Amino acid sequence: NAGVTQTPKFRVLKTGQSMTLLCAQDMNHEYMYWYRQDPGMGLRLIHYSVGEGTTAKGEVPDGYNVSRLKKQNFLLGLESAAPSQTSVYFCASSVFGQGLAGGRSYNEQFFGPGTRLTVL
């Protein structure tokens, strides 16, 4: 059980180049998320998916596209990379579970190891 994996771990791009980041999870989770992590700003949600074939915008979606063709995979694409997209990208997945207080559900997210992207 590998959990959440991300490919690649590191990448350097030139402005205007394109690339795709791959996230895979083997926990049969319905929900998947892409975040970017920047110093002093925490994690910000880029896009998310509530199931195969569905995607939705998060807080900072501009410049990114996503696809969820298979339940276990969530792809993040940069069509024309810009230096402002230099960041560490984290993928996460989640499943609803029952909490300990009155059966209330909670949303615990499981994270991948991250992809460090530099755009020159």
Next chain:
Amino acid sequence: AQRVTQPEKLLSVFKGAPVELKCNYSYSGSPELFWYVQYSRQRLQLLLRHISRESIKGFTADLNKGETSFHLKKPFAQEEDSAMYYCALSGGSGSARQLTFGSGTQLTVLP
């Protein structure tokens, strides 16, 4: 709109001293609060969820709805506690409960 504020970007304490990482939130409904930890060059992992009322690695956090806070506490800090800590809030209904993260607090425990 939901918002999470962690006022301290950096926090240093000596080994054996108490530590408190502050987290305040803004949310109109009933939130679910979490603390995530990221050790150096590792992935984020869940440390605590308020709903469980648990103690993990000696850390506890109590949700104070009156003060809209969810501070993380440990009575005796250890060097291995040095890490980045993120407070996160999950709120709202709908098909996906998104997490809103604070900006994080880098904790350094000095020997």
